[in-house]
Amino acid sequence: QKEVEQNSGPLSVPEGAIASLNCTYSDRVSQSFFWYRQYSGKSPELIMSIYSNGDKEDGRFTAQLNKASQYVSLLIRDSQPSDSATYLCAVKNSGNTPLVFGKGTRLSVIA
Amino acid sequence: GAGVSQSPSNKVTEKGKDVELRCDPISGHTALYWYRQRLGQGLEFLIYFQGNSAPDKSGLPSDRFSAERTGESVSTLTIQRTQQEDSAVYLCASSLAGQVGAVVGYTFGSGTRLTVV
16 A cells, blocks of 8 residues: 655744655655645645655755655755644655645744 | 635535535646545545546545546535545645656645534
8 A cells, every 4th residue: 555654743843943844655656746735724735846866946945855765855944933834745656646645744833 | 717616615414414515626637636634634535537537436435425527627526425424624636637757736625624413
């Protein structure tokens, strides 16, 4: 069974620090990886996608992928209280298959 | 439309009644997905439509659940004889075709919060 694992948290970081969110996946043929942010009571919104090994940066966000270790992470630099949310890792195989989501990590940025 | 639209936003129903949830995807998005999210839990895949292909129903939890989609537009998720364990937020998402090698993210609707009493 394809699984995506995340630490449920909460992960608490002070304002301005780097928040590091981690995710592991079980299916070696996974090809595309996504990070979604979900505020309480709201639907998930896509913030990053990555499919090649290495780092991908977008503003304060950096996604890191290591396919050999089946590990994907999200770094949030200069964390702000508005970053406080649950971050969902999602994984996709090739072709017409649905995303498999982790249960999410709750991040709390303390002002 | 500009985004994925779901209705109703909230639904309270009595145990044993049938409910129908509606999703209107982004225009041009050929793929449509239904997920369920119980309180404090992750997203649980239910069913997936891609163009005119047979839907992937592998996530439907029981035969009380069914879904239809008309072409590449509106989809309805029907839950028959609702049970209290069906209480959850039902999220619909759409995307461009999930082609091999493509990095295609989903756009989610705001969900339908179903409460079975």
